[in-house]
Amino acid sequence: xxxxxxxxxxxxxxxxxxxxxxxxxxxxxxxxxxxxxxxxxxxxxxxxxxxxxxxxxxxxxxxxxxxxxxxxxxxxxxxxxxxxxxxxxxxxxxxxxxxxxxxxxxxxxxxxxxxxx
Amino acid sequence: xxxxxxxxxxxxxxxxxxxxxxxxxxxxxxxxxxxxxxxxxxxxxxxxxxxxxxxxxxxxxxxxxxxxxxxxxxxxxxxxxxxxxxxxxxxxxxxxxxxxxxxxxxxxxxxxxxxxxxxxxxxxxxxxxxxxxxxxxxxxxxxxxxxxxxxxxxxxxxxxxxxxxxxxxxxxxxxxxxxxxxxxxxxxxxxxxxxxxxxxxxxxxxxxxxxxxxxxxxxxxxxxxxxxxxxxxxxxxxxxxxxxxxxxxxxxxxxxxxxxxxxxxxxxxxxxxxxxxxxxxxxxxxxxxxxxxxxxxxxxxxxxxxxxxxxxxxxxxxxxxxxxxxxxxxxxxxxxxxxxxxxxxxxxxxxxxxxxxxxxxxxxxxxxxxxxxxxxxxxxxxxxxxxxxxxxxxxxxxxxxxxxxxxxxxxxxxxxxxxxxxxxxxxxxxxxxxxxxxxxxxxxxxxxxxxxxxxxxxxxxxxxxxxxxxxxxxxxxxxxxxxxxxxxxxxx
Amino acid sequence: xxxxxxxxxxxxxxxxxxxxxxxxxxxxxxxxxxxxxxxxxxxxxxxxxxxxxxxxxxxxxxxxxxxxxxxxxxxxxxxxxxxxxxxxxxxxxxxxxxxxxxxxxxxxxxxxxxxxxxxxxxxxxxxxxxxxxxxxxxx
Numbered sequence: 001x002x003x004x005x006x007x008x009x010x011x012x013x014x015x016x017x018x019x020x021x022x023x024x025x026x027x028x029x030x031x032x033x034x035x036x037x038x039x040x041x042x043x044x045x046x047x048x049x050x051x052x053x054x055x056x057x058x059x060x061x062x063x064x065x066x067x068x069x070x071x072x073x074x075x076x077x078x079x080x081x082x083x084x085x086x087x088x089x090x091x092x093x094x095x096x097x098x099x100x101x102x103x104x105x106x107x108x109x110x111x112x113x114x115x116x117x
Numbered sequence: 118x119x120x121x122x123x124x125x126x127x128x129x130x131x132x133x134x135x136x137x138x139x140x141x142x143x144x145x146x147x148x149x150x151x152x153x154x155x156x157x158x159x160x161x162x163x164x165x166x167x168x169x170x171x172x173x174x175x176x177x178x179x180x181x182x183x184x185x186x187x188x189x190x191x192x193x194x195x196x197x198x199x200x201x202x203x204x205x206x207x208x209x210x211x212x213x214x215x216x217x218x219x220x221x222x223x224x225x226x227x228x229x230x231x232x233x234x235x236x237x238x239x240x241x242x243x244x245x246x247x248x249x250x251x252x253x254x255x256x257x258x259x260x261x262x263x264x265x266x267x268x269x270x271x272x273x274x275x276x277x278x279x280x281x282x283x284x285x286x287x288x289x290x291x292x293x294x295x296x297x298x299x300x301x302x303x304x305x306x307x308x309x310x311x312x313x314x315x316x317x318x319x320x321x322x323x324x325x326x327x328x329x330x331x332x333x334x335x336x337x338x339x340x341x342x343x344x345x346x347x348x349x350x351x352x353x354x355x356x357x358x359x360x361x362x363x364x365x366x367x368x369x370x371x372x373x374x375x376x377x378x379x380x381x382x383x384x385x386x387x388x389x390x391x392x393x394x395x396x397x398x399x400x401x402x403x404x405x406x407x408x409x410x411x412x413x414x415x416x417x418x419x420x421x422x423x424x425x426x427x428x429x430x431x432x433x434x435x436x437x438x439x440x441x442x443x444x445x446x447x448x449x450x451x452x453x454x455x456x457x458x459x460x461x462x463x464x465x466x467x468x469x470x471x472x473x474x475x476x477x478x479x480x481x482x483x484x485x486x487x488x489x490x491x492x493x494x495x496x497x498x499x500x501x502x503x504x505x506x507x508x509x510x511x512x513x514x515x516x517x518x519x520x521x522x523x524x525x526x527x528x529x530x531x532x533x534x535x536x537x538x539x540x541x542x543x544x545x546x547x548x549x550x551x552x553x554x555x556x557x558x559x560x561x562x563x564x565x566x567x568x569x570x571x572x573x574x575x576x577x578x579x580x581x582x583x584x585x586x587x588x589x590x591x592x593x594x595x596x597x598x599x600x601x602x603x604x605x606x607x608x609x
Numbered sequence: 610x611x612x613x614x615x616x617x618x619x620x621x622x623x624x625x626x627x628x629x630x631x632x633x634x635x636x637x638x639x640x641x642x643x644x645x646x647x648x649x650x651x652x653x654x655x656x657x658x659x660x661x662x663x664x665x666x667x668x669x670x671x672x673x674x675x676x677x678x679x680x681x682x683x684x685x686x687x688x689x690x691x692x693x694x695x696x697x698x699x700x701x702x703x704x705x706x707x708x709x710x711x712x713x714x715x716x717x718x719x720x721x722x723x724x725x726x727x728x729x730x731x732x733x734x735x736x737x738x739x740x741x742x743x744x745x746x747x748x
Contacts, residue, residue, distance in 0.1 A: 043296055073302070078646065091281065091284050095281070098278060101274035125702040133686065133689045136681065177702075180703040181700055
């Protein structure tokens with residue numbers, strides 16, 4: 001089996017695990033959000049690379065081109081990107097308010113202040 | 118003429134009301150709009166339910182694009198049942214919210230609060246109505262994002278960290294669902310759930326399909342707060358504003374259960390999910406461990422709201438247990454418990470909301486002697502608690518009974534033991550509250566009075582429903598049975 | 610950054626170009642790549658660049674908090690309103706055929722209005738997000 005031929009999946013898996021690792025391992029709330037973004041970006045790439053058609057041109061109608069890439073995954077992922085932007089904005093807004101309430105954005109500091117979490 | 122458009126109006130009414138709510142400057146108007154829209158949504162869902170009660174399926178093509186290509190809204194017995202739960206709880210919780218939110222949320226944020234509420238309602242209704250897998254993801258994120266906002270508006274600063282925790286875990290869950298849907302699209306080239314089911318049946322098993330199932334199950338499991346993926350739930354429920362806790366506890370996990378049912382039984386075939394893949398035993402074990410461990414954890418909680426939050430995870434376990442039996446009886450029990458749990462947890466959290474309104478605290482120590490000072494509130498709590506345990510003549514008994522019958526039918530006796538043990542554990546943690554409220558004398562200087570009527574009315578409305586659906590089971594059992602037959606039948 | 614003359618001059622030259630480009634992406638979106646979301650983001654980016662150089666208060670002169678709130682709601686209402694318009698026209702929700710006598714004209718009009726709604730909301734939300742972060746004073 002041609003492992004390198006499926007390189008787009010390797011990129012997806014690598015990015016996904018990097019993002020996931022940061023979310024779990026980092027105690028810094030902003031870094032967690034960055035990890036989350038990386039995690040989501042890997043899925044965007046999964047979708048976009050899925051739409052490729054061998055020898056297909058960009059999906060814009062013009063004369064002389066018969067084979068197009070599948071534009072549907074791109075459209076879907078545009079929606080997912082919007083969702084990602086909203087999630088990041090909301091997450092950062094929460095971080096700002098957490099910083100104001102606790103004076104810290106380190107998970108350990110916050111837990112120490114509220115031992116119940 | 119308007120009748121044929123009801124599936125889309127179900128979702129769009131609250132979607133349009135949300136920006137209108139944003140424009141209203143006075144909190145009262147925003148509340149009124151949200152309330153009117155919720156009532157309208159409830160009426161629509163009642164009409165839809167009556168139409169599909171005969172076994173009919175309503176299909177609606179958005180934008181006039183026919184089913185496999187366009188987005189299809191599809192209402193059948195399963196989601197009509199979910200729709201009615203979500204809209205009814207939204208109406209009751211909003212009745213409660215007017216007084217409660219006025220106290221718990223800052224005045225200038227109340228308009229935004231109701232905007233987020235309406236968006237959350239839109240998302241939950243959308244998940245239920247849509248027949249398109251990607252559309253489901255979009256609605257899921259609409260409901261999730263707005264629920265993070267609603268939870269973050271709690272008074273305690275821990276609401277912020279709880280919301281953040283939920284945001285991280287919820288986003289991972291939703292992204293998993295997105296991956297699952299993407300893999301399915303990769304194999305089949307379609308996003309319509311019915312079309313997916315038909316094509317998957319032809320294509321059969323492959324590693325991609327297996328991976329898709331795994332991602333979808335874990336992703337939905339996160340949203341569902343299935344043990345051990347429930348870690349976000351206790352904090353989120355505990356620190357959210359009272360009305361939000363009621364709304365979330367009674368609807369959000371229910372809609373997640375619906376998603377699980379849709380994917381496991383309709384998109385994938387039950388013979389694949391539970392035959393070729395060992396998901397049945399897997400879910401049963403997780404559910405059983407979840408029921409026992411989280412019920413035990415709730416015994417040791419000092420905060421009553423948190424105790425009930427852990428109990429919610431256990432109750433989700435009962436529903437998943439019903440699903441894992443993969444029989445018509447098991448699904449009936451799961452759906453029935455879904456309905457009844459919305460009623461009982463709704464009642465309990467509403468009663469706690471009344472307590473929080475008067476006392477400002479729901480710690481176990483604070484409610485000593487409340488049975489004398491707030492008799493109506495605590496009586497409603499008692500009704501909900503009895504239902505939670507599963508005492509005959511309450512709704513909780515009916516669903517536990519059906520669950521035990523279903524387990525016996527399959528001959529899974531250990532599960533019967535788990536269900537009974539879970540109920541016994543529920544008696545213990547509920548008893549701690551009852552003892553504190555009724556058998557301890559109130560502190561001398563405590564001068565609380567009964568909660569205002571605007572809070573008691575919705576509380577007793579749900580408490581009454583607990584008793585009513587414990588006695589007259591025709592609607593709930595009939596509906597659950599029909600939905601179960603549809604799910605089992607579709608994967609025959 | 611107001612003191613840096615290069616930034617000031619370049620910003621003043623580049624912002625109008627950004628805004629015009631966003632309008633191109635918006636209104637040419639049904640013939641080529643583009644659409645409401647991209648256009649809204651580019652439009653907001655123009656204002657955000659200006660605010661980065663000249664201060665957040667600069668945005669307030671064009672878009673006050675109330676204006677942004679109205680724009681956010683307006684875009685979404687425009688989108689949903691097109692849906693209701695097609696309902697009144699006797700078609701399915703968001704079926705643009707109902708918007709005009711000729712289906713082709715209807716489709717064109719429908720996508721134009723819907724994308725405009727998306728563009729307005731996205732631009733307003735993006736600017737709101739920026740102002741909310743950059744102009745926040747702890748309360």
